[in-house]
Amino acid sequence: MREVLSAGEMSFREESGRWVVEEVSNQSTGYCPDVSSWPAVAEAPDRIGIHHPSGFTHEVVFRRCRSCQELSIVWEENFVCVFCGEDLPRKRNVGEPG
Template sequence: MADEARAYRYVGPAEVRAAMRHAPAGQVIRTMEDLIAWLGVVGQDELANPFTFVVGVQGNLRLAPRRSEHVACAGGGVVLSAGEIAFAQGSDGWEVAEVSNQSTGYCPEAGSWTAVEEVLDRLGVAHPGRFTDEFVFRRCPECGERNVVKDGSFVCTVCDGDLPATWNFDVPAEGY
């Protein structure tokens, strides 16, 4: 993994982490064969939806059904990226149809794409070269709420406080 990659700790609700403590971790995908086998087991209903994914700090892709929490998929650990990913059969086999950094549990930056790209390239999975949907996350310094920034509006959806221009989940949420 790239030296400049940021590691993301879980920043979601403590009660979600506690509830997921005994949930199974996502399936580790180390090879294209692992991916093909896993996709063959999940069934057509699951294939119609994106999957929950994380890239762990060891550079492994983990996949779980979409309704899974990212913290469970990661086995509670720190990640290099997290979001949702959809696969489709292409002319050369399985490929990524859609991928995002949508994870309100880890709130990864769009720059975490580098970790996703590295693991997909290593697996030999064709991909779009970027997140097809990018989310911008900020924590409100006034109330501590996690926010998804929409339409460039850096205003907290809970308290109307100003959100910082830069990613700020590496700052402890003191008092929250």
């Protein structure tokens, strides 16, 4: 079995008779991929010749709360846990042992 390199959502549109990637995000609360996973995402449409943006059109930042251990999405640089109100770490900590 191989490691999952990224995950998220991708939408397409037809442009001049060809499919292109319209939007792409790393929003996956199952895998919580970092925004640095973009190269792994871009590889798939590159391999089959589909034009795509130069990066995620919607970047999602995930952090695990050190106090309550819940997974949070950071909105607008607001590093605060939505469950308990504690500050979230600035450095990525998803996937680390609790």
